[in-house]
Amino acid sequence: MFKAIIIGGSAGSFQVISKILQHLPKDIPVPVFLVLHRLKHVRLGFVEALSIKSNIPIKEPYDKETFQKGIAYLAPANYHMYFDFGNKITLSTEEQVNHSRPAIDISFMSAAYLFQDKLIGVILSGANKDGVKGMVSVQEMGGVTIVQDPKDSQIDTMTQGTLNVMDPDFVLNQKEIASKLIELLK
Amino acid sequence: MGLEFYQISIQDYKRIISLLDENYGIDVSYYSKIVFRHRMTILMNYYKIKDIETLLSRLEKKQLTEDQIYQFLYIPITEMFRDPAFWRVLIDILKNHDKSRKIRIMFSGGFARNKELFSLLILLKELNIEDYVELTVTTPFLISDNLLSVTLSKQKFELSQTNFNRLKLPMIDFAKYFDKDYVGNYKFKYLSDYIKTINDVSHDFMKDAMVRKQDIIFFRNQLLYFSLPKDAIIIRNLAQTLRPKGLLFLGIRERINNPADFKLKLVNDSEQIYSKL
Helix, strand or coil: CCCEEEEEECCCCHHHHHHHHHHCCCCCCCCEEEEECCCCCCCCCHHHHHHCCCCCCEECCCCCEECCCCCEEECCCCCEEEEECCCEEEEECCCCECCECCCHHHHHHHHHHHHHHHEEEEECCECCCCCHHHHHHHHHCCCEEEEECHHHCCCEHHHHHHHHHCCCCEEECHHHHHHHHHHHHC | CCCCCCCCCHHHHHHHHHHHHHHHCCCCCCECHHHHHHHHHHHHHHCCCCCHHHHHHHHHCCCCCHHHHHHHHCECCCCCCCCHHHHHHHHHHHHCCCCCCCEEEEEECCCECCHHHHHHHHHHHHHCCHHHEEEEEEECCCCCHHHCCCEECHHHHHHHHHHHHCCCCCCCCHHHHEEECCCCCEEECCCCCCCCEEEEEECCCCCCCCCCCEEEEECCCCHHHECHHHHHHHHHHHHHCEEEEEEEECCCCCCCCCHHHHCEEEEECCCCEEEEC
16 A cells, blocks of 8 residues: 655646646545745745646645645745655755755655655656656665656656666556556555 | 765664764754755765765764764755745834834854845845844854855855845845855855844753843744754744744744744744744
């Protein structure tokens, strides 16, 4: 039984994330963590835009907030997002990693360590290689890995970069990702 | 070369904090465990330490200095005037403050470096209200001055300048507050001469409140780095250091769950500003 889904993306991933959130069931039995590269000083609008079609509530967590199933947690702009024992989210203002804050690698590594083989990691379209090491970590800890097909990615640096260093469990186009997540959670 | 990540187990984490305590007298038992482990991976990258065993060995043999360790426990400065919306709120508060008495502002240092303090000093100067301010700077640790200085790369300087310009103050030459060095970095000029009253004190808010009450306390993005049971102690002591109606500034993603327990009230949700009841 899985305990969490974590999804990372950058340029070209918004529509895909939106589509995934639209199809996830309201009673999804795990929390969903979203780590998306975004403009650091634009605080408002992102959650609202994603919420328009989402089937589950989306929120930006506060530091040390307890995460719950059935909610999507979007990494706040200009903060890194970690996961800790006791179902806590920890934020930090540390230096950028891969020119990014939030950095996908940091969140994926942290989630992989906490959830081990009870994690599903998904990497989507993006224009840099943030997330590649994180996905490797998810796989090394026994989690399930899903990569958006580079041919289906608006920008394939992130997805192709991941495929260059690992063999994921699934390479799927954007229409297939949500149904695969639902299938895995059954 | 990107950052190499190291998974530090709970057992290794315990060995590291024990060695820091025994060999260096550095107590990090209250530091956020998850962030601390990442800080150690950053240190290992910097000093090209290839594995945890080597790190433990170097700590056992004291092959790293105290400063070299503190350098990574402190969170590096990435930009000044972070969250321009917060600084705009602060400008309104300062402009509307009763000028018949000095406003007491306290900047409390935790593990975040002094970018907030230096941003505040620039702001007070630009608002021309430095004579109405009594500033108290508290640090819980005795550390080298070089850890508290600010040197910004060209990129970080430009980002800070952009943040500052978002405050929509009359156009100033932001660069006048910095000395540019020969490699193009910008070193902040400490402005102690601009502020008539700066009380520089060592105080640990994990132990108790300060006797001298304050109108404003800066503690933005510092609770992030303290472990859970400790942050309530710190909030209680900060709240007790506020005058009635005094303001506590936290980071925008830091929140006090039951502010009334600390005799505080949330007065600005988006900027996480609390008022003493």
